[in-house]
Amino acid sequence: MLPGFFPLFIAETSLYDRVMTDRKHLLIVAHNPSPNTQKLVEATMRGASHEAIEGIEVKFVPPLQATPDDVLWADAIILGTTENFGYMSGALKDFFDRIYYPCLERTEAMPFAVYIRAGLDGSGTRIAIGKITTGLKWKPVQESIILHGEYRAEFEDQCEELGMLMAASLESGII
Numbered sequence: 615m616l617p618g619f620f621p622l623f624i625a626e627t628s629l630y631d632r633v634m635t636d637r638k639h640l641l642i643v644a645h646n647p648s649p650n651t652q653k654l655v656e657a658t659m660r661g662a663s664h665e666a667i668e669g670i671e672v673k674f675v676p677p678l679q680a681t682p683d684d685v686l687w688a689d690a691i692i693l694g695t696t697e698n699f700g701y702m703s704g705a706l707k708d709f710f711d712r713i714y715y716p717c718l719e720r721t722e723a724m725p726f727a728v729y730i731r732a733g734l735d736g737s738g739t740r741i742a743i744g745k746i747t748t749g750l751k752w753k754p755v756q757e758s759i760i761l762h763g764e765y766r767a768e769f770e771d772q773c774e775e776l777g778m779l780m781a782a783s784l785e786s787g788i789i
């Protein structure tokens with residue numbers, strides 16, 4: 615082995631580790647039961663993973679699989695849901711049912727944002743998520759985005775922008 619090679623290798627590895635572990639964590643928990651809602655979550659991921667934003671690790675977990683540990687891992691969260699029967703999807707409700715008490719008092723001031731895909735309305739979902747996140751003492755970064763009416767490609771632009779905004783704000787320490 616060349617003299618000095620090994621220590622150099624170790625030094626580079628530790629620097630890499632430090633950079634990687636210093637990265638902040640953005641969690642996306644979104645229900646995507648249809649091709650359109652699948653496009654929305656992909657657009658959100660695309661925005662959050664923009665190449666200009668380097669200091670953020672982004673993780674998407676469907677709500678039925680998301681655990682309290684995922685929430686405790688996160689420095690910020692984007693929630694996505696459909697509106698069903700005037701309320702958030704059962705999947706997102708199940709997520710809140712399971713994470714609420716394990717995360718209560720451990721995730722205060724968690725910055726979060728919401729997008730809602732609804733046929734006609736979306737307001738019941740916005741209000742319901744607002745009540746639960748108020749209980750958790752999470753901090754909304756912006757008003758919920760309600761994507762209602764006939765599906766339009768511009769919804770994907772809104773989700774991409776949301777992902778980018780959350781990741782960039784987290785990276786720069788604004789949230």
Ligand SMILES: Cc1cc2nc3c(=O)[nH]c(=O)nc-3n(C[C@H](O)[C@H](O)[C@H](O)COP(=O)(O)O)c2cc1C
Nearest residue numbers: 648650696697698699700731732733734735736765
């Ligand atoms: C069982 C069911 C209940 C729904 N309830 C509502 C509702 O209460 N309000 C609303 O605006 N849209 C409602 N929708 C429409 C869904 O929100 C919409 O179909 C879903 O977001 C998927 O959007 P997409 O058709 O663009 O894939 C409902 C859809 C289903 C299947």
